[in-house]
Amino acid sequence: MTVLSGQDLPRDGEALQGAALHARLERTWGDAPGLWGWLTTTDHKKIGRRYIVTAFVFMALAGVLALAMRLQLAGPEKALMTPDRYNQLFTMHGTTMMFLFAVPVMEAMAIYLVPLMIGTRNISFPRLNAFSYWMYLAGGILLWVAFLLNIGPDAGWFSYTPLSGPQFSPGKRVDIWAQMITFTEVAALAVAVEIVATILKQRAPGMTLSRMPLFVWTMLVVALMVIFSMPSVALGSGLLISDRLIGTHFYNAYEHGDPLLWQHLFWFFGHPEVYIIFLPGAGFVSHITETFTRRPVFAYPAMVLSLVTVGLLAFGVWVHHMFATGLPRTGYAFYTAATMAVSIPAGIQIFCWIATIWDGRPRFKVPFLYVFAFIFTFVIGGLSGVMQASVPIDLQVHDTYFIVAHFHYVLVGGAVFPLLGAIDYWFPKVTGRMMGEALGKVSFWLVFLGFQVTFFPMHLLGMWGMPRRVYTYPTGMGWDEMNLIATMGSFALAAGFVLYIVNALNSARRGAIAGPNPWDAAGLEWATASPPPQYNFAHIPVVTSRTPLWDNRNHLPVMTGLRVDDREVLLTTVMDAVPDLREPSALPSIWPLASALATTCMFIASIFTPWAVVIGTFPIAAALIAWFWPKGPMSPEPVIE
Amino acid sequence: MSALPPKFEGDLAELPTHAFGHRSLTWWGVVAFFLIEGTAFGLAIGVYFFLQGLENSWPPEPWKPADLLAGTLFTITILLSEIPSTIVKRAAERHDLATVRRWMLVLIPFFVLLLVFRAFEFNSLNVKWDDNAYGSIIWTLLFLHLTHILTDVADSLVLTALIWTKRGGENRRIVDVSENAMYWRFVWLTWIPIYLLIYWVPRWVK
Ligand SMILES: [Cu+2]
Numbered sequence: 016m017t018v019l020s021g022q023d024l025p026r027d028g029e030a031l032q033g034a035a036l037h038a039r040l041e042r043t044w045g046d047a048p049g050l051w052g053w054l055t056t057t058d059h060k061k062i063g064r065r066y067i068v069t070a071f072v073f074m075a076l077a078g079v080l081a082l083a084m085r086l087q088l089a090g091p092e093k094a095l096m097t098p099d100r101y102n103q104l105f106t107m108h109g110t111t112m113m114f115l116f117a118v119p120v121m122e123a124m125a126i127y128l129v130p131l132m133i134g135t136r137n138i139s140f141p142r143l144n145a146f147s148y149w150m151y152l153a154g155g156i157l158l159w160v161a162f163l164l165n166i167g168p169d170a171g172w173f174s175y176t177p178l179s180g181p182q183f184s185p186g187k188r189v190d191i192w193a194q195m196i197t198f199t200e201v202a203a204l205a206v207a208v209e210i211v212a213t214i215l216k217q218r219a220p221g222m223t224l225s226r227m228p229l230f231v232w233t234m235l236v237v238a239l240m241v242i243f244s245m246p247s248v249a250l251g252s253g254l255l256i257s258d259r260l261i262g263t264h265f266y267n268a269y270e271h272g273d274p275l276l277w278q279h280l281f282w283f284f285g286h287p288e289v290y291i292i293f294l295p296g297a298g299f300v301s302h303i304t305e306t307f308t309r310r311p312v313f314a315y316p317a318m319v320l321s322l323v324t325v326g327l328l329a330f331g332v333w334v335h336h337m338f339a340t341g342l343p344r345t346g347y348a349f350y351t352a353a354t355m356a357v358s359i360p361a362g363i364q365i366f367c368w369i370a371t372i373w374d375g376r377p378r379f380k381v382p383f384l385y386v387f388a389f390i391f392t393f394v395i396g397g398l399s400g401v402m403q404a405s406v407p408i409d410l411q412v413h414d415t416y417f418i419v420a421h422f423h424y425v426l427v428g429g430a431v432f433p434l435l436g437a438i439d440y441w442f443p444k445v446t447g448r449m450m451g452e453a454l455g456k457v458s459f460w461l462v463f464l465g466f467q468v469t470f471f472p473m474h475l476l477g478m479w480g481m482p483r484r485v486y487t488y489p490t491g492m493g494w495d496e497m498n499l500i501a502t503m504g505s506f507a508l509a510a511g512f513v514l515y516i517v518n519a520l521n522s523a524r525r526g527a528i529a530g531p532n533p534w535d536a537a538g539l540e541w542a543t544a545s546p547p548p549q550y551n552f553a554h555i556p557v558v559t560s561r562t563p564l565w566d567n568r569n570h571l572p573v574m575t576g577l578r579v580d581d582r583e584v585l586l587t588t589v590m591d592a593v594p595d596l597r598e599p600s601a602l603p604s605i606w607p608l609a610s611a612l613a614t615t616c617m618f619i620a621s622i623f624t625p626w627a628v629v630i631g632t633f634p635i636a637a638a639l640i641a642w643f644w645p646k647g648p649m650s651p652e653p654v655i656e
Numbered sequence: 657m658s659a660l661p662p663k664f665e666g667d668l669a670e671l672p673t674h675a676f677g678h679r680s681l682t683w684w685g686v687v688a689f690f691l692i693e694g695t696a697f698g699l700a701i702g703v704y705f706f707l708q709g710l711e712n713s714w715p716p717e718p719w720k721p722a723d724l725l726a727g728t729l730f731t732i733t734i735l736l737s738e739i740p741s742t743i744v745k746r747a748a749e750r751h752d753l754a755t756v757r758r759w760m761l762v763l764i765p766f767f768v769l770l771l772v773f774r775a776f777e778f779n780s781l782n783v784k785w786d787d788n789a790y791g792s793i794i795w796t797l798l799f800l801h802l803t804h805i806l807t808d809v810a811d812s813l814v815l816t817a818l819i820w821t822k823r824g825g826e827n828r829r830i831v832d833v834s835e836n837a838m839y840w841r842f843v844w845l846t847w848i849p850i851y852l853l854i855y856w857v858p859r860w861v862k
Binding site: 029280554574 | 660700810
């Protein structure tokens with residue numbers, strides 16, 4: 016095939032750089048002004064930011080529910096709420112935190128950061144990215160509107176059958192839960208596809224797999240885990256809703272189904288889900304540690320291998336959530352061993368970070384403090400996890416507050432602390448301003464200590480026999496003091512979060528101007544302006560090491576020649592990132608939003624009648640056809656005829 | 657504008673703007689969706705064997721296995737449809753637009769036949785989805801596969817219409833045709849185990 020050469024179409028190069036290039040690229044990559052531009056954008060940074068803000072709104076809502084539960088449990092026999100309301104609260108809290116906060120916020124960080132870290136102009140499949148955000152938003156609104164109408168789900172975040180089945184949960188509550196799952200799974204899977212394709216095909220020239228930033232590695236592993244685990248909960252909740260709405264019998268023991276089937280399908284997803292949430296945290300920790308010790312992360316190959324190992328092991332341990340269900344005893348040994356084995360790669364990572372810090376010159380800025388909070392908390396959570404891998408201990412603490420303590424140590428310690436550090440760390444890149452250091456430290460200590468005071472006593476409560484998911488407890492059990500302490504801690508924790516948000520909002524407007532690389536970090540995302548222009552990089556950067564900005568202090572090696580009159584991205588080869596193709600990147604479009612709206616109507620209507628699946632398909636198909644039908648001027652490439 | 661002054665190390669202007677297979681971004685997107693849908697099928701098959709393990713006979717007494725005719729005709733038709741589909745894919749990859757246009761039309765009668773046979777399949781299962789867990793999983797497998805048939809048929813019809821417009825000659829469309837033909841392979845490859853599970857495993861295991 017002949018190709019129009021560089022002379023025929025405007026491109027960046029020695030003749031077109033600096034301000035003139037900036038103006039030209041702004042015109043090509045810019046969005047329409049105003050609301051229309053907001054609704055149609057396909058820019059990964061705008062969508063990533065939107066995702067992050069939305070996820071934090073959901074986190075705040077779920078946090079308020081947690082405070083309400085802590086108030087109810089502050090002392091014995093309190094009557095702030097009915098048992099039914101309490102059931103809704105813990106279900107909404109868990110569901111929101113897992114499906115509307117943790118997974119989306121991690122994917123959102125990747126949507127924003129990965130294209131910048133690998134030196135490309137946009138994420139792959141940018142319209143799918145826009146679509147995924149609208150689907151996620153619709154799923155979240157569905158769940159919360161239902162809750163406000165007092166039809167919020169109440170069968171726990173894992174909706175165990177038979178409790179969640181048609182016999183014991185009549186009404187629409189569980190249907191809403193199951194459809195919310197469908198929304199968020201569609202969104203999460205779409206983003207996973209984009210992340211995999213972006214990482215494998217859009218890396219800057221020279222960024223071989225062994226030079227990939229560690230956060231990019233974690234997101235590659237995480238996206239693959241999403242791809243292999245989320246179909247399980249999507250299938251499981253699909254079967255659940257069909258049991259409930261059209262009378263299938265998958266989980267109905269009376270017609271030869273089995274409620275345990277649900278637990279298998281749920282935990283085959285549910286356990287990897289935990290790693291999907293904390294592996295990105297490990298990626299954040301690697302970047303923050305590297306920057307604030309001024310040392311490349313110790314033993315990079317060991318880090319990558321550990322990540323991949325954790326990702327693989329995650330699929331072999333789901334049964335440890337089912338030790339109390341009476342499965343055949345012989346199988347337990349395998350799941351115990353596999354679960355304990357996870358601590359080996361996790362331990363290797365911890366030692367690599369400690370070695371990096373040991374060898375480096377640490378600067379104790381706020382993001383780095385969160386690294387210490389992470390290591391401290393995550394190690395405790397990991398240890399209580401290894402304890403439960405042993406079946407006798409698991410049977411003893413199953414469904415007690417010990418479990419609640421354990422998974423909050425793992426998830427908050429392993430994911431939320433690194434996330435808070437990461438937001439402080441990349442905040443200047445996103446907003447162009449630094450987050451306040453003094454308020455940052457105050458909020459850090461409130462969050463860290465508040466967390467320990469809230470959740471450490473729950474270990475004791477669990478060992479003293481206090482069950483989970485009870486709306487109150489009688490006097491005289493010996494649980495009063497620890498519950499009161501936990502409640503006080505939860506308010507300190509909440510105060511820390513409020514200060515963190517206040518600091519972020521304040522700094523976004525009044526913080527110190529950051530400049531492109533305020534922390535003197537090594538990654539490509541710091542090579543461009545803060546905030547980055549819509550096209551990310553004026554020229555496509557070239558990478559020759561794992562720490563490009565530390566090894567090129569005076570200039571940025573680049574390649575030229577992408578079109579500036581049309582949105583074009585560079586594709587490189589999978590292993591060695593050799594330049595291979597120039598492909599167009601999608602223009603802004605309203606059709607992803609229209610498709611998401613059509614899909615939303617179908618999903619919600621299907622709760623009420625199965626015929627919605629049939630009828631609702633047509634508007635979706637119409638919107639998708641409009642989405643993919645080529646518009647705009649013909650390609651200037653030669654056309655065969 | 658980047659903070660560091662650029663140092664020009666090469667030019668990308670002469671790179672091609674499209675390629676087939678793993679060099680294109682679309683291919684990776686399609687493969688990722690194979691993995692997702694393949695996982696879903698794999699898990700559904702897992703559910704099938706899980707439920708079978710709870711029974712003393714399969715199908716449970718007194719139900720009879722599904723009648724073979726419609727499903728077998730469907731299977732033969734979908735396997736035969738790979739011939740025109742391969743012709744389309746190869747023609748696309750050598751940029752032979754005339755052949756692509758013609759053979760994409762040839763695929764349409766295959767689609768019609770497949771949908772007719774599929775409708776009769778639902779009628780020949782000898783069990784309803786709400787009779788018992790066996791019926792539930794049989795119907796679910798057939799329905800899951802139907803959604804894939806419908807998706808690819810719709811996609812192929814739109815692409816056929818598009819390829820007959822003047823934009824049909826654009827390189828991007830030709831790549832789309834090739835990836836669409838690849839998706840069709842996924843659709844019939846996943847059908848083979850499902851065909852066996854619905855129609856033959858209940859006869860073999862009794
Ligand atoms: Cu687990």
